[in-house]
Amino acid sequence: MLDPNFIFNNKELVKEKLSNKKYILDYDKFSKLYLLRKKAIQNLEELKGKLNQFNKKITQEKRKPSSVELEEIKGFSNQSKEAEKNKKKVEVDLNQMLLEIPNLHDDSVPKGENELSNIEVRKIGTIKKYDFKILDHTTIGKNLNLFDLEVAAKITGTRFNLYRGLGAKLERALINFMLDEHGKEDYIEIFPPFICNKESFIGTGNLPKFEEDLFKISGTDNYLIPTAEVPLTNIHSNEILDSSVLPIKYVAYSACFRSEAGSYGKDVKGLIRQHQFNKIELVKITDEFSSFEELEKLTSNACSILDKLELPYRVVTLCSGDTSFSSAKTYDIEVWIPSENKYREISSCSNFCSFQARRANIKYKVDNKTNFAHTLNGSGLAVGRTFVAILENFQNPDGTVTVPKALRPYLNNIEIIS
RNA sequence: GGAGAGAUGGGUGAGUGGUUUAAACCAGCUGAUUGCUAAUCAGCCGUACGGAGUAAAUCCGUACCGGGGGUUCGAAUCCCCCUCUCUCCGCCA
Known part of the structure; x- marks a missing residue:
């Protein structure tokens, strides 16, 4: 597997090397998944952070949450679950793509078809x-x-x-x-x-x-x-x-x-x-x-x-x-x-x-x-x-x-x- | 194949719903002290991802207690599935 960050930051180099290995990289698909993944992670972590903060407060105050609080926090909880599923799906998609991309040949390797x-x-x-x-x-x-x-x-x-x-x-x-x-x-x-x-x-x-x-x-x-x-x-x-x-x-x-x-x-x-x-x-x-x-x-x-x-x-x-x-x-x-x-x-x-x-x-x-x-x-x-x-x-x-x-x-x- | 027990950091091992931010010990690293070795004391001691930072150092966040799913505001802890290990029985090279 190639380093996804390397692919993202070296578009032309990676595309060219892969084409020497007879693989046409769909860079647009890759970068879309790559950025979706980042966004999904950030979204999830923000929600999780809020949830954790609330739960920490409840724990420190040694009490059960009130029904009003519960109502509100359940919303966050459900959102974060959705965000987690979304993140996993994007990660699976990206990973699947990465698993099918061949290795880059070293510069000392002669270019050629066969x-x-x-x-x-x-x-x-x-x-x-x-x-x-x-x-x-x-x-x-x-x-x-x-x-x-x-x-x-x-x-x-x-x-x-x-x-x-x-x-x-x-x-x-x-x-x-x-x-x-x-x-x-x-x-x-x-x-x-x-x-x-x-x-x-x-x-x-x-x-x-x-x-x-x-x-x-x-x-x-x-x-x-x-x-x-x-x-x-x-x-x-x-x-x-x-x-x-x-x-x-x-x-x-x-x-x-x-x-x-x-x-x-x-x-x-x-x-x-x-x-x-x-x-x-x-x-x-x-x-x-x-x-x-x-x-x-x-x-x-x-x-x-x-x-x-x-x-x-x-x-x-x-x-x-x-x-x-x-x-x-x-x-x-x-x-x-x-x-x-x-x-x-x-x-x-x-x-x-x-x-x-x-x-x-x-x-x-x-x-x-x-x-x-x-x-x-x-x-x-x-x-x-x-x-x-x-x-x-x-x-x-x-x-x-x-x-x-x-x-x-x-x-x-x-x-x-x- | 049948029955039972178990899987927690580099290792041993505690922990049955909320300061667990995973105790304690061992190993390891750094420092202090002391002729040396050693002992003692203090601190450090995981991985991945995201963010901040020109970068390094570092800081913030999120996840991770065999793997996957579920219940819950909250799971190492409760439920379901799977994998592996151990013990006994059966079979067998």
């Missing part, structure tokens, strides 16, 4: 030359009996997967490897619930706008998490943190559930786009001064997993139009997928500045002053896509797959999956 305007920051690792006909991960997985999309389709449906044998072990090894590596960087490990309530989703910005992307638990206001960002960021909702505990760093494994509404034709083959997948998530809560510095660190923490797994990748700064609803600045990390001959997103690292903190009410205190905290997150990494990248990048001419050295201790020191 991914064509994203800027490559760096490219790491060398793409192998293969002197044999390479296979895609679906074929490799099938040949080596590592996972079974058909069985998953039978027992659940499309876009679900079942890992089997060494495939299941590889997936688990990756999870443990990533958690351990981030633990070395002093991220506190969390094992969160995979279902969160509506308030938590509003806190991170998934609701109210993106409900269709989520799986709702029938008969409740709860949803399956699409990422551990939701529980992790909300650990400190409605709290005022002492500045000495910042930055707070969390890492968590979770299964992630996404409806993938509106992506029916996309990536229908293989493990790239699933309704359920595994992911390691990094979340940071910082003060307002260090968040961009912490974003750089968080991004390189995510990259270091790819470095250690010897997977080629590149880092991209998303342009304004490609930056998500809640984010002020996002780096995408994209891993090389040989069968597609291109880089594919494997992590998205974002600084939300105070946008989520306002929604989730996360503050910190320094020198007796409270401010909204800044929140950040990034995948470290998407496990399923890492699995895909390993199968494809480490495939051998004989159809086997070499296990990256760093991962072997997690896989009974197996060197080759055959």
Whole structure:
């Protein structure tokens, strides 16, 4: 959520930035609600003040009000009740509008409409030359009996997967490897619930706008998490943190559930786009001064997993139009997928500045002053896509797959999956 | 699933309709005193919003005792709904 005072006082700037993010702000509607709210508050407080004064007098004089007084004061009481209802209604209206306004992108973000305007920051690792006909991960997985999309389709449906044998072990090894590596960087490990309530989703910005992307638990206001960002960021909702505990760093494994509404034709083959997948998530809560510095660190923490797994990748700064609803600045990390001959997103690292903190009410205190905290997150990494990248990048001419050295201790020191 | 108890400031905890402007204690901060540590004494010690102030300091007002609604001139206190916690029983990994 943006600061309503900031919107009110920076009309042109806010409108322009939002339009770069493909959002047309109805400023007139906003300022009308903003001013109505102020007026409603002033009206209510004046009436309440009169009422309080009268009641204080009665109390001090230790007597019951006379019938004449009662008549008069009842009028005030009723008026103030009306004023209160009016205030609440205006506040709800304003709040609803604010919840649907995206975050402003940071000035360091390139302006642009779509991914064509994203800027490559760096490219790491060398793409192998293969002197044999390479296979895609679906074929490799099938040949080596590592996972079974058909069985998953039978027992659940499309876009679900079942890992089997060494495939299941590889997936688990990756999870443990990533958690351990981030633990070395002093991220506190969390094992969160995979279902969160509506308030938590509003806190991170998934609701109210993106409900269709989520799986709702029938008969409740709860949803399956699409990422551990939701529980992790909300650990400190409605709290005022002492500045000495910042930055707070969390890492968590979770299964992630996404409806993938509106992506029916996309990536229908293989493990790239699933309704359920595994992911390691990094979340940071910082003060307002260090968040961009912490974003750089968080991004390189995510990259270091790819470095250690010897997977080629590149880092991209998303342009304004490609930056998500809640984010002020996002780096995408994209891993090389040989069968597609291109880089594919494997992590998205974002600084939300105070946008989520306002929604989730996360503050910190320094020198007796409270401010909204800044929140950040990034995948470290998407496990399923890492699995895909390993199968494809480490495939051998004989159809086997070499296990990256760093991962072997997690896989009974197996060197080759055959 | 059944029965019961509870939720009050950073913590413990009093408070069953009106000086509650939430007692008291602990923790914390500031100052005084005293060789140091410590002890003692005094003061301070929440959040949000609105208003005044060029701004900061500050001052005034309003709201907040798990959340929402209601009764009343007046609610931490009475009524209704919800959430969560604890205890016992049943079931269960």
